[in-house]
Amino acid sequence: MSEPVRPRPIKKAVFPVAGLGTRFLPATKVVPKELLPVVDRPLIQYAVDEAREAGIEQMIFVTGRGKTGIVEHFDIAFELEQTLSERGKDLSVLDCTRATPGDVIAVRQQVPLGLGHAIWCARAIVGDEPFAIFLPDELMVAREGGTGCMKQMVEAYREVGGNLISVLEVPMAQVSSYGVIDPGAANGALTEVRGLVEKPTQADAPSNKIVSGRYILQPEVMRVLENQGKGAGGEIQLTDAMAKMIGTQPFHAVTFDGARYDCGSKIGFVEATLAIALARPDMGAEVRKLAERLLA
Ligand code: UTP
Secondary structure, three states, X not given: OOOOOOOOOOOEEEEEOOOOOHHHOOOOOOOOHHHOEEOOEXXXXXXXXXXXXXXXXXXXXXXXXXXXXXXXXXXOOHHHHHHHHHOOOOOHHHHHHOOOOOOEEEEEOOOOOOHHHXXXXXXXXXXXXXXXXXXXXXXXXXXOOOOOHHHHHHHHHHHHOOEEEEEEEOOHHHHHHOEEEEEEEEXXXXXXXXXXEEOOOOOOOXXXXXXXXXXXXXXXXXXXXXXXXXXXXXXXXXHHHHHHHEOOEOEEEEEOOEEEEEOOOHHHHHHHHHHHHHHOOOXXXXXXXXXXXXXX
C-alpha cells in the first residue's frame, strides 16, 4: 500500500509591513506600527517568534518607505553590543533578534495598493512553495502551556494540506470591518471554507467568523493576484484572491485556541499591553497592584 502524500512543509513566511498605519498617527509618522512595543518587544518580534515556533525558517518582509527599521531589528547592532559587553551587561536579551544569515529577506512595495498587492510583491522569493502569511498587528497569544496560532495551523495543514486561514468569532455588529467566511462542515477546530467576503454588510455576511491575520497558502495564489483588480476600499484584496481558489484546492479555517489582540487599533493595543504585562512572571503582580490602584 502506498503512503499518503504529505503536504510540502511550510518554511517561508511573508510579513506584509508596508501599510501606512493611519490609525496610529502620529506615533507611526516615523516609527513603523510593527515596531511599536507591547511591553518590551516590538509587534514584529512576537510574529517572528510565532513563525519560528512553527518551524518556519525564512522571513520575508514586504516593506515600504520608512520601514527599514523592521529589517534592522533582526540585524546585529555592533556598537550597541560592543558597549553592552564592555559594561558587563547581559546580551542574551538580544538573542531573539538574531537571524541565520540569508534568512531575513526584504522586498519593497513601492505604493501601498493593498494587502493582496503586498503579498504579490513577494512572489519571486516565495517561488513555487506553499508559504505562511503573518499580519504582525494581530497579536496571537498562546494559552499557558499551549502552542502558538501558526503551530496549530501547521499541525492542521499536515492533515488536510491546501490552504488554511485562522478565524475567530466576533459579534455580528462588527463583521463589516473584516474578511468573513462562509462556513461548511466543521470538525473540531477545523471548518471547511465554502466562500469568503471582504467587509460585507451585516445583512450580507455569511457568518460571524472573521479571518484573523494568519494564513497558509499555496503558491497558485500569486497567479490569481497577478490578474486581480481592486476590491473593497479600492485596494487589491487578498480575500478576493483566496475566494477564487476555493473549489480548486482544499480550503479550511482553523479556530485558534488562544487569545488574539487587534493591535492595529488603539483599544486592542492597550488590551494586549495589559494582558501581556499581567501574565508576565517578572512584572504581573506589580502591574495588577498598579491597575487596582488606578481603578480604585
Ligand atoms: P491594515 O489594514 O491594518 O492597514 O493592513 P495599515 O496601513 O497597516 O493600518 P491603518 O488601517 O492605516 O491604520 C493590514 C496589514 O497589511 C499590510 C499592513 O502593513 C498590515 O500588516 N499592508 C496593507 C501592506 O503591507 N501593504 C498595503 O498596501 C496594505
